[in-house]
Amino acid sequence: MLIGVLALQGAFREHENSLRACGENIKTRQVRLPGQLEGIDGLVIPGGESTTMGKLMTDYGLLDPVLDQARKGLPVFGTCAGLIMLAREINGSNQPRLGLMDMLVERNAFGRQVDSFEADIEVSCLGPEPFRAVFIRAPYIMKAGPGVEVLAEYKGKIVAARQGKCLAAAFHPELTGDLRLHRYFLERCVRKS
Numbered sequence: 001m002l003i004g005v006l007a008l009q010g011a012f013r014e015h016e017n018s019l020r021a022c023g024e025n026i027k028t029r030q031v032r033l034p035g036q037l038e039g040i041d042g043l044v045i046p047g048g049e050s051t052t053m054g055k056l057m058t059d060y061g062l063l064d065p066v067l068d069q070a071r072k073g074l075p076v077f078g079t080c081a082g083l084i085m086l087a088r089e090i091n092g093s094n095q096p097r098l099g100l101m102d103m104l105v106e107r108n109a110f111g112r113q114v115d116s117f118e119a120d121i122e123v124s125c126l127g128p129e130p131f132r133a134v135f136i137r138a139p140y141i142m143k144a145g146p147g148v149e150v151l152a153e154y155k156g157k158i159v160a161a162r163q164g165k166c167l168a169a170a171f172h173p174e175l176t177g178d179l180r181l182h183r184y185f186l187e188r189c190v191r192k193s
């Protein structure tokens, strides 16, 4: 199984490590050019800075090809800035995005005073064992459309969701050793039926 990791900016190496740790059959490819989307079975969009990422995706001519592939069924997993890239609406911003998930997100949503924090949260699709979530200037999902399955909340705010083959988390699963969310993406979104 070959998983592309968008490597324009942000925490892409950590995602590659997590994905490869999921199994010997998992290969990864850094994606910077449209041609590198060819033959991948899934795509991860890492954390970073969504405005920069959107601009770079536009400059590198990646926005439309990724959209095109996703519409043809390419599974996409976005974390933090990647979640923002997946959102249809970004509160108060018209920055470039993929808009593949029917949700409204708020950037930097946990306040300026608390830039980063960690919390044990329950992620419904992963069972009862809590997930250590690392939040770094994290967004949250203000509104999720009817087709969006809410997977996790923190203090009443939606922080993980799935819509079809798209998975989004406001936190950084690639920064802990817990591979369950990556495995969920591989097994539930990518695996061919």
Ligand code: GLN
Binding pocket: 046, 047, 048, 049, 050, 051, 079, 080, 081, 082, 084, 107, 108, 136, 137, 138, 139
């Ligand atoms: N605050 C960043 C943004 O709006 C996201 C932060 C992150 O990805 N760690 O893009």
